[in-house]
Amino acid sequence: MQPWSRTQMAARAAQDIPDGWYCNLGIGMPTLIADHIPGGREVVLHSENGILGMGPAPEKGREDAWLINAGKQPVTLHPGGSYFHHADSFAMIRGGHIDLCVLGAFEVAQNGDIANWATSENDTAPAVGGAMDLAAGAKRVWVMMEHTTKDGRPKLVEACSYPLTAMKAVTRIYTNLAVLDVTAEGFALRDLAPGVTLDHLRSVTAAPLHDARETAGA
Amino acid sequence: MIDKIVRDMAAAMEGVKDGSTVLVGGFGAAGQPDDLIEGLIEQGATDLTIVANNAGTGRTGLARLMELGRVRKIICSFPRSVGSVVFEELYKAGKLELEIVPQGTLAERMRAAGAGIPAFFTPTAAGTKLGQGKETREFGGRPHVMELALPGDVALVEAWEADRWGNLTYRRSGRNFNPVMAMAAKLTIVQAQKIVELGAIEGERVVTPGIFVDRVLNVKRGAPWGEADAA
Secondary structure, X not given: OOOOOHHHHHHHHHHOOOOOOEEEEOOOHHHHHHHHOOOOOOOEEEEOOOEEEEEOOOOOOOOOOOOEOOOOOEXXXXXXXXXXXXXXXXXXXXXOOOOEEEEOOOEEEOOOOEEXXXXXXXXXXXXXXXXXXXXXXXXXXXXXXXXXXXXXXXXXXXXXXXXXXXXXXXXXXXXXXXXXXXEOOEEEEEEEOOOOOHHHHHHOOEOOEEEOOOOOOO | OOOOEXXXXXXXXXXXXXXXXXXXXXXXXXXXXXXXHHHHHHHOOOOEEEEOOEOOXXXXXXXXXXXXXXXXXXXXXXXXXXXXXXXXXXXXXXXXXXXXXXXXXXXXXXXXXXXXXXXXXXXXXXXXXXXXXXXXXXXXOEEEEEEEOOOEEEEEEEEEEEOOOOOEEOOHHHOOOHHHHHHXXXXXXXXXXXXXXXXXXXXXXXXXXXXXXXXXXXXXXXXXXXXXXXX
């Protein structure tokens, strides 16, 4: 069994982003997708703090303290990029103008519910940032995460146990083991990492899933 | 003649009352009005409600204002970040009230306040803990929660250029919350890196028109110091 590495997961997700999409890539793993957009495609990256057309990190020594992303890391501006204030930035998100948002998650339920901001009902001061706006507002929400927690608990579940970020928001999930869609019939398998069997995948997924690969078993 | 340029910090902070709601611009270190926060610490107003994206880091700026016991409540989207030690201490000790607001809802509540809209409905937070207790209504078959406008008594804003009418530009991602906060407060106080002649900021370049600005203080502080925590 050869689970995908974080880089491979990012590259796998990047393959599925078509030319011309406006995308917001969440802090952490989803950020890696930016480095793997296939050549020849123009994908415009959005950052919550008011940047459209965000470019890669600057070379060392050329950081600009005035130009940071939502993770507060120095970035650059792509030619054609623009700056705007927070209300406009979230109008892009909440008004359904962003084609795709990729988020990390603690759990995703079979109906597309996502939990990614608070790890317990008793955490009285969790940080939500822009997660709820993105999950509720983007045209599509994909999740990129490990298939299970560090101690092996499934993160794809029938119903989320952690506090929700948004209801019925997620349509696709990229994990280290598989690519799955959220459908009216529950999780649908689209792709498996090399050597991962359907039985193994089912054993680490806490919800029913059906094989929807174009060439099932390949 | 209109001249919103003030000569010193004391003039900038004059009349900020105890119990005020203070909107503080900035995202990370970019666009954060550090000098005005210091000025507010010096000025002495207390029992404040602070509206900002984060709840302060380290022991300076907002964190210091909180540590001095001058903040009753904080309204923000991301209270916990690397270095939010003062927030953690005060919150754990029950000395600080907290309202967590999704970042887009936070920006929109202030924009609404500035635009005379008392409340609005949004799908953000519907069906979540942050939507609990809020009026909910369905539009297009989807639940939405009602959010109230969030006006400020005072806004502290950092700008790049300003003229004597209070027209402002911002620097790159230093714009962030500053323009919506400038709209949303009764008294908008700006620290600007450069004061320019009236007319030097061409009409097309004005980001915040002077009507939203009350006082401008020239603070040449140079680039903000980058910080590496999450939001």
